[in-house]
Amino acid sequence: MRLQxxxxxxxxxxxxxxxxxxxACASAGSGAVEQSAPVRMLPPDAAPAEPVDNMPAGFRTxxxxxxxxxxxxxxxxxxxAMVTRLRASGTFGAAAAAPKAVHCAxxxxxVPVGGVYDIDSAFARPRRLTLIRLDGAxxxxxxxxxxxxxxxxxRMVRDITREVGPGWRAIKRAxxxxxxVSDSGVAEGWVLTQPPRPRTTVLGGDVAFVRNAEGRxxxxxxxxGTYALAxxxxxxxxxxxxxxxxxxxxxxxxxxxxxxxxxxxxxxxTALATSQLVPRxxxxxxxxxxxxxxxxxx
Numbered sequence: 060m061r062l063q064x065x066x067x068x069x070x071x072x073x074x075x076x077x078x079x080x081x082x083a084c085a086s087a088g089s090g091a092v093e094q095s096a097p098v099r100m101l102p103p104d105a106a107p108a109e110p111v112d113n114m115p116a117g118f119r120t121x122x123x124x125x126x127x128x129x130x131x132x133x134x135x136x137x138x139x140a141m142v143t144r145l146r147a148s149g150t151f152g153a154a155a156a157a158p159k160a161v162h163c164a165x166x167x168x169x170v171p172v173g174g175v176y177d178i179d180s181a182f183a184r185p186r187r188l189t190l191i192r193l194d195g196a197x198x199x200x201x202x203x204x205x206x207x208x209x210x211x212x213x214r215m216v217r218d219i220t221r222e223v224g225p226g227w228r229a230i231k232r233a234x235x236x237x238x239x240v241s242d243s244g245v246a247e248g249w250v251l252t253q254p255p256r257p258r259t260t261v262l263g264g265d266v267a268f269v270r271n272a273e274g275r276x277x278x279x280x281x282x283x284g285t286y287a288l289a290x291x292x293x294x295x296x297x298x299x300x301x302x303x304x305x306x307x308x309x310x311x312x313x314x315x316x317x318x319x320x321x322x323x324x325x326x327x328x329t330a331l332a333t334s335q336l337v338p339r340x341x342x343x344x345x346x347x348x349x350x351x352x353x354x355x356x357x
Contacts (some may be wrong), residue, residue, distance in 0.1 A: 067198040073300050105349050114332060116351050121306045122350070123343070124242070124335070129312035130346060132249055133320065134171070136179045136313075138163035141193060142173040150197075151189050158187050162209050169345070208246075212238040215248045218276055219268055223250055232264075232286070245269055247279070251310060252286060260318070262287045262301050265310035282308045289319070297325040305331040319348050328355055 137163045147232040151174070158175040162185075165171055174190035181291045187346055188209070190200040216236045229236050233253040250266040263285030270277045285302035295320055301307040307315075318325045319336045326335035333355050341349035 071090060072157070112166070113153045116286070118305060118332065118352070122352070125306055125309050126316075126350065127242055127344070128239065128247075128249070128309045128313050129316055132251065132313050133239050134165075134308070135163050135239055136192065136235070136251075137320070138171060138173045142175065144189075145173075145197075146175055158189075160185075160213060162190065164338055166202070168196055172201070176209065177185065177211065177347050178213045184258060185213070209246045211246060215246060215268070216275075219248045219250060222268070222276060223266065227252075230309065238246070248276075249280075252315065254288070258291045258293070260289050260291055260299070260314040261309045262289050262299060262311050263315060265308055265313075267274070267309075274351075280309070282310065289314075291323075295324075297323050299327045301327055301329045303329050305329055307334070316348070331355060 065145045084174060117267055124355050142163065143159045145151065146157050146161075147154050157178040160176050160178055162176060163171070163173045172190050172191040173193050174186040174188065176188040178185055182262070185206050186203070188206065189206065191197045191202050192200055215238050219236045221315045223234070223236075225253065227250075233248050233255065235253060237249045237251060239247055239249065246269065248268045250268075252261045252264045254261055257284075265280060265282050266278065267280035268278055271277045282302075285303065285308060289299055291297055297315075298305075299315060303311070303312045307329055314334055315327050319338075324336075326333055328334075332352050334352050336348045338347065339349050340347060
């Protein structure tokens with residue numbers, strides 16, 4: 060059998076056997092006995108693998124935490140806009156008489172659900188609550204719902220609006236309070252500034268609250284001083300420059316994901332890193348876009 064007739068998987072073994080045979084013949088001819096030494100295995104390398112994007116320790120974790128909040132905020136705003144349009148079209152009854160408060164959520168298996176309700180004067184119980192699925196067919200959602208959580212959401216929006224409203228109105232910034240639930244299950248209320256004119260987006264300026272054990276609002280994020288208005292080009296890539304040194308503000312990532320959802324190519328740059336959204340499913344979150352990071356040139 061010729062060498063080229065051997066299967067490729069067998070070739071390395073055949074060549075190795077031939078080499079061993081030649082070495083054995085050479086030893087026998089010389090009469091020398093070669094001493095063999097035991098093979099010593101090196102200990103396993105316990106050092107973590109070098110990150111492919113060369114980011115410092117802790118960056119990816121902090122970025123993922125901010126991005127998780129941004130995804131929830133984008134969903135809440137897009138869902139609320141859809142529910143508002145459906146209410147205007149009569150999905151929840153006559154538009155003039157339909158409840159005004161909007162609730163958005165996802166089921167445990169990820170189905171988007173949205174609807175409308177009224178809240179009683181004590182902000183303790185939602186009334187006339189109607190929820191529908193938002194994944195296409197839009198049948199009425201009849202599974203059990205945590206109405207206490209919905210009432211708590213309404214109270215948080217009311218209390219945060221009272222807290223920040225006078226100051227924000229004094230500086231003439233339109234804002235919206237968006238309630239979300241964090242990865243840890245804590246209810247948070249985010250104050251996001253609305254762009255004052257078309258083809259612009261807001262960077263920074265976001266403020267967030269939670270309730271402490273006594274039920275009082277506690278500010279956990281304050282980027283009010285980093286507020287900036289960024290123009291959006293009519294076509295081509297959108298490059299957003301964050302005021303943050305390392306991880307972009309949540310508002311910056313909200314702007315980026317909102318632009319990506321309407322088909323724009325977008326990246327966010329801090330002094331440390333440039334992060335670009337690419338149309339590829341994120342295995343960790345299931346989102347349609349994932350982030351690629353690189354060091355910002357100095």
